[in-house]
Amino acid sequence: MFENLTEKLNSAFKKLKGHGVLSEKNIEKGLKQVRMALLEADVNYKVVKKVISDIKDRSIGQEVMDSLSPAQQVIKIVKEEFTSMMGSAHMDFNVHGKLQSSIMLIGLQGSGKTTTAGKIAFYLRKKGKKPYLVPVDVYRPAAIDQLKKVGANLDIPVFSSTIDMKPLYICQKAEKLAIEQGYDTLIIDTAGRLHINEELMGELLQLKQGINPSEILFVADAMTGQDAVNIAKSFDKTIDFTGVILTKMDGDARGGAALSIKAVTGKPLKFIGVGEKATAFEPFHPDRMASRILGMGDTLSFIEKAQDALDQKQAKELEKKLRKNQFTLEDFKNQIASVKKMGSIKDLLSMLPGINKKQLNKLNFDDKEFVRIEAIINSMTGQERRFHKIINASRKKRIAKGSGVSVQNVNKLLKSYTHTLKMVKKINKGGMRSLKSMLPF
Amino acid sequence: MVLNLFKKKKKSREKSSGVFKKLIQGLSKTKNFLFTDIDNFFSKKRAIDENLLEEIEEILIMSDIGIEITDFIMKKISKKSKKLASADELKELLKQELLSLFPEKSDKSNELIPSKPHVIMVVGVNGTGKTTTLGKLAIRYTLQGKKVMIAAADTFRAAAIEQLEIWAKRANASIIKHKEGSDPAAVAFDSVGAAIARDIDVLLIDTAGRLHTQKNLMNELKKIKLCCEKKLKQPPQEILMTIDATTGQNGLSQAKLFHEYIGITDIALTKLDGTSKGGIVACIAKNMNIPIKYIGVGESIEDLQDFDAKLFVNALFE
Ligand SMILES: Nc1nc2c(ncn2[C@@H]2O[C@H](COP(=O)(O)OP(=O)(O)OP(=O)(O)O)[C@@H](O)[C@H]2O)c(=O)[nH]1
Ligand SMILES: [Mg+2]
Numbered sequence: 024m025f026e027n028l029t030e031k032l033n034s035a036f037k038k039l040k041g042h043g044v045l046s047e048k049n050i051e052k053g054l055k056q057v058r059m060a061l062l063e064a065d066v067n068y069k070v071v072k073k074v075i076s077d078i079k080d081r082s083i084g085q086e087v088m089d090s091l092s093p094a095q096q097v098i099k100i101v102k103e104e105f106t107s108m109m110g111s112a113h114m115d116f117n118v119h120g121k122l123q124s125s126i127m128l129i130g131l132q133g134s135g136k137t138t139t140a141g142k143i144a145f146y147l148r149k150k151g152k153k154p155y156l157v158p159v160d161v162y163r164p165a166a167i168d169q170l171k172k173v174g175a176n177l178d179i180p181v182f183s184s185t186i187d188m189k190p191l192y193i194c195q196k197a198e199k200l201a202i203e204q205g206y207d208t209l210i211i212d213t214a215g216r217l218h219i220n221e222e223l224m225g226e227l228l229q230l231k232q233g234i235n236p237s238e239i240l241f242v243a244d245a246m247t248g249q250d251a252v253n254i255a256k257s258f259d260k261t262i263d264f265t266g267v268i269l270t271k272m273d274g275d276a277r278g279g280a281a282l283s284i285k286a287v288t289g290k291p292l293k294f295i296g297v298g299e300k301a302t303a304f305e306p307f308h309p310d311r312m313a314s315r316i317l318g319m320g321d322t323l324s325f326i327e328k329a330q331d332a333l334d335q336k337q338a339k340e341l342e343k344k345l346r347k348n349q350f351t352l353e354d355f356k357n358q359i360a361s362v363k364k365m366g367s368i369k370d371l372l373s374m375l376p377g378i379n380k381k382q383l384n385k386l387n388f389d390d391k392e393f394v395r396i397e398a399i400i401n402s403m404t405g406q407e408r409r410f411h412k413i414i415n416a417s418r419k420k421r422i423a424k425g426s427g428v429s430v431q432n433v434n435k436l437l438k439s440y441t442h443t444l445k446m447v448k449k450i451n452k453g454g455m456r457s458l459k460s461m462l463p464f
Numbered sequence: 465m466v467l468n469l470f471k472k473k474k475k476s477r478e479k480s481s482g483v484f485k486k487l488i489q490g491l492s493k494t495k496n497f498l499f500t501d502i503d504n505f506f507s508k509k510r511a512i513d514e515n516l517l518e519e520i521e522e523i524l525i526m527s528d529i530g531i532e533i534t535d536f537i538m539k540k541i542s543k544k545s546k547k548l549a550s551a552d553e554l555k556e557l558l559k560q561e562l563l564s565l566f567p568e569k570s571d572k573s574n575e576l577i578p579s580k581p582h583v584i585m586v587v588g589v590n591g592t593g594k595t596t597t598l599g600k601l602a603i604r605y606t607l608q609g610k611k612v613m614i615a616a617a618d619t620f621r622a623a624a625i626e627q628l629e630i631w632a633k634r635a636n637a638s639i640i641k642h643k644e645g646s647d648p649a650a651v652a653f654d655s656v657g658a659a660i661a662r663d664i665d666v667l668l669i670d671t672a673g674r675l676h677t678q679k680n681l682m683n684e685l686k687k688i689k690l691c692c693e694k695k696l697k698q699p700p701q702e703i704l705m706t707i708d709a710t711t712g713q714n715g716l717s718q719a720k721l722f723h724e725y726i727g728i729t730d731i732a733l734t735k736l737d738g739t740s741k742g743g744i745v746a747c748i749a750k751n752m753n754i755p756i757k758y759i760g761v762g763e764s765i766e767d768l769q770d771f772d773a774k775l776f777v778n779a780l781f782e
Contacts, residue, residue, distance in 0.1 A: 062531045065712030068522055132735065132763070133591025133708060137622075163763070165627035172622035172644075217738045244591070248528035248712025250740035271590065274675040276714035299590070 045082045045093065053097050054079060057317075064277035064316045067252045070286045078104055102313050109282060109309035114291045116143070117237050117265065118152065118208050125198070125209035125234055128268075129227055129258060130242035132215030135270035135296055137166070139242050140212040141173040142296065142304040147208055148179065155206035156181040157197040159190040159230070160214035170212050177301055180206065190214075190226060191233045198234060211236065218257035227262055239264040240293065243280060245272045251280035252287050259288040270296035273303065279316050353408040355440055356400040398426040399436050411437060510551035517542055520558065527743030527780050528712050533750060537561050559777050565750040566773040579701065581613070581659040581667045583692055585652075587685060587726065588706035589718055590673030593734030593760055595624070597706050598668050599631030600760070600768035606635050610665035615655030616641035617648040617688055618672035628670050634765060638662070648672065648684065649691040656695035669700070676721035689726050702729050704757070709735045709742030719748045728752075733771065734760035741780055 054075055061071045081100050118124040126143060128136045137160075144154035156174045158181065160166035167184050174181035182197040194211060201209055213230065216223040231239065241255060241264045258264060267288070269281055272295040281292055292307040343349075400408065402425030407414050414422070414437065423430045510516060517538065524534040541558055548554050584601070586594045598614065605612045614632045616639060618624035625641050632639040640655040652669055659667040671688060674681040693699045705728045707715050722728055731749075733742045736759045745756050756771040 059531055062525060063713055065528075065714070068525045131710065131738070133593060135591060163627070164630035165623040168623035168626045169621070176622070217735075219739060244708075244710070246589070246708075246711050246714040246718075248710060248715075248740065248744065249526045250528070250710055250738070251712075253739050254710070271675065273677070274589075274714065275677050275717055276712070280712070 045085045047079065047083055050082055050097060053094065057101055060318055061279060064279035065248050066279035066316065067249050067283040070283050074104065101317065105282065105313035106310045109285050109312055110291050111309065113306040113308060114293055116293065121237060123202065123207055124237040125211060126238040126240060127211040127213060127230065127236040128240050128242050129213050129262060129264065130215060131217065131254060134215060134242045134244045136215060136242045137169050137173060137212050138299060139268055139270060139296055140170060140210050141177055141301050144179045144210050145177050145301040146304055152208045153206045154179055154208045154210055155197065155201045157194060157209050157211045158184045159193050159211055161186045161188065161190060162214045166214065191229055194230060194234045218254050224261045231262055238266060240266050240268050242268045242270060243284060245269050245278040245280065246274065246276040247280040251283045255284040256287045259290065264290060266291050266293040268294050268296065273297040277316050277318060278312060281312050282316060350444060351409050352400055352403065352411050352440060356397060395428060395432060396436055399428060399433055402426040411440060512545050512548060512551055512554055516551055523780065527741035529743030530713055530747040533747050562746065562777045563773055565746045567749060567753050567755050581664045583656060583667045583669065583696060583700035584702040584704055585669045585671065585689060585692065585700045586704050586706065587671050587722060588673060589675055592673065592706040592708040594673060594706050595627055595631065595670050596763060597732050597734060597760055597768065598670050599635060600765055602631065602635035602637045602668055603765045604768060605666045606637060611663065612637035613655065613659050613664040613667045614639045615651055615667060615669040617651045617669050619644055619646050619648050619651060620672040624672065649687045652688045653691040653695050656692050676718045682721065682725045686725050703727060704730050704732055706732045706734050707745060709733055710738060710740040711744055713744065715744035716747055716751060719752055719754065723752060728754050730755055730757035732758040732760060737761040743780065
């Protein structure tokens with residue numbers, strides 16, 4: 024749905040190339056594109072207005088640098104502005120180094136609190152904590168059961184609330200029990216509620232005053248639209264929460280709500296949810312979020328994920344190859360094993376700048392096909408792997424036979440591969456210079 | 465306030481029908497929150513100028529209708545606005561443009577097609593309100609004297625089956641369930657069989673929430689639909705997708721992909737009792753020509769209403 028902002032800006036700034044200073048007039052078109060991109064990403068209208076005017080102020084009068092195109096220069100300013108708006112480094116939960124602490128999760132219905140409760144518990148246990156899950160959603164049918172099951176699956180203890188108990192009573196009782204049993208961190212899963220429901224907002228306040236949590240986290244859906252501002256503001260006004268968690272980030276939402284929420288509450292975004300499993304939980308990185316909102320992909324995450332799975336040297340090698348358009352079928356195959364560890368290849372590619380969804384959808388491979396892909400590439404000669412163009416019909420037949428697949432499958436693989444190549448080329452052509460400044464190498 | 469204009473109508477509406485009471489209540493909560501800064505917005509005295517147009521643009525964008533449709537509408541009305549005398553007239557024009565985004569309502573949309581069982585599969589992204597909407601629907605049909613069955617084809621999410629059982633009890637409907645973690649398509653298949661055998665009027669199938677971008681899960685949904693079809697000898701009569709009113713531009717992507725995989729017949733816009741306007745459904749209706757059938761305005765059984773484009777459009781300005 025979204026074209027790449029860099030491309031749009033490039034065309035908006037075509038005339039500007041290489042000379043002069045940025046002025047109100049010559050950046051107008053470009054800023055319009057930035058504005059569109061932000062609105063498409065669900066950044067709140069008023070926040071967009073403010074951001075655009077800030078960017079304008081910062082841009083005007085700047086000389087167009089030799090090393091950057093005007094578009095890249097504006098993007099750089101936009102990105103810096105965004106990153107600074109969204110906070111600096113990642114912030115962990117404020118529970119470490121404490122004897123006894125509690126984290127309370129709050130938010131709208133369906134925003135992902137219960138799943139997040141499980142994830143936090145899992146994360147904290149890995150850090151050496153002894154978490155205790157406390158369900159206080161006595162309203163939604165089977166909400167308590169849900170957290171109990173989440174806890175059971177992760178082997179994390181859950182307080183046995185029942186629907187006839189009062190939320191504050193549950194928390195106080197759980198706190199006592201936790202101390203007795205040696206659990207050091209309470210994770211309190213509250214019922215989803217509307218920010219305009221005074222009675223239920225009052226209940227939250229009561230919980231806050233009664234148990235004085237070390238963290239109150241506002242859990243928000245990454246797909247939230249313009250109203251994120253009102254919602255976050257009201258929760259913050261009543262409860263004064265300490266941080267934000269953005270859920271369902273594994274989807275294709277651009278997540279402009281992150282910026283809106285930060286802008287109106289000033290509270291740090293701490294973690295993001297990227298899937299339904301307990302492990303699908305990552306620290307929040309402002310710079311990456313900035314890229315994502317702008318539709319510029321997520322170069323850093325890509326490189327970092329790759330680094331996690333490959334070793335450092337391999338990652339550098341891969342990066343070099345990507346840059347030099349020397350990504351052969353052989354490399355393709357070598358990546359597969361590591362990619363398998365990293366998650367879906369589409370996820371990975373979607374993090375690269377310059378790739379839009381349409382292209383990605385054309386790239387039609389399922390993760391289950393990895394095994395088949397490996398087999399096919401194994402049946403190729405070294406030369407074929409290095410120069411895929413020599414693979415003609417008879418070679419295809421041989422490869423298909425060797426790997427026990429149909430010629431169609433071989434074709435499909437080659438198509439996927441050439442698509443990947445094309446995308447890589449495009450990235451290299453388009454934003455290499457700006458990309459360079461973003462890469463840690 | 466803005467909305468002086470609507471006041472008269474609102475009162476009569478409040479009086480005349482209890483059905484919309486909840487909606488009005490929800491919406492009146494909204495009012496003070498959003499547009500306090502645009503007093504006298506559409507007043508008769510107000511001239512049509514740049515400011516007014518900008519404020520209209522703001523309202524449209526803030527409703528999540530999307531920049532594309534906003535631009536489209538703004539172009540249309542600013543062209544025509546030159547001939548208009550006051551903001552008041554402009555508002556009517558604007559409302560007409562907004563209304564035309566929605567597909568024509570077919571009269572039959574709320575009647576059951578008389579084939580038995582009438583199967584409704586409820587689908588959507590995680591947490592958008594599938595189970596709740598299904599529960600409310602079950603009650604609605606029971607109250608109409610229909611024999612209702614519910615199928616627990618969300619076998620994935622923790623306690624999803626327990627949640628649905630509570631709704632089945634509330635609705636006085638029978639429930640077909642397998643164990644947690646079992647094949648959802650098998651549940652659907654069995655439920656259709658049972659519905660046929662027990663002479664059920666309406667079968668409601670709950671499915672697990674899933675992100676539209678998850679290929680394997682979307683294929684699973686396709687399989688659930690096919691299994692129903694196999695047993696029913698026709699596809700489920702309704703595939704109802706829930707969209708959360710707080711959703712922004714991503715809603716279009718959700719609807720597109722769900723439609724691509726299994727073909728959506730209607731949409732239920734949930735959680736409209738908050739302060740979000742749910743404008744994304746206008747964008748979906750316009751782009752995909754899928755009717756919006758219901759709105760959810762709360763968490764209890766009576767909080768499901770038929771979608772009314774006029775009320776919806778009016779609410780954008782309240
Ligand atoms: N305020 C309000 N809350 C709603 C509405 N519809 C559903 N909810 C709430 O939203 C939350 C999620 O609803 P569910 O019906 O469980 O959503 P679901 O789509 O079945 O969720 P999963 O199966 O977990 O994907 C619950 O807390 C519901 O009570 C509505 O119209 N208004
Ligand atoms: Mg459900």
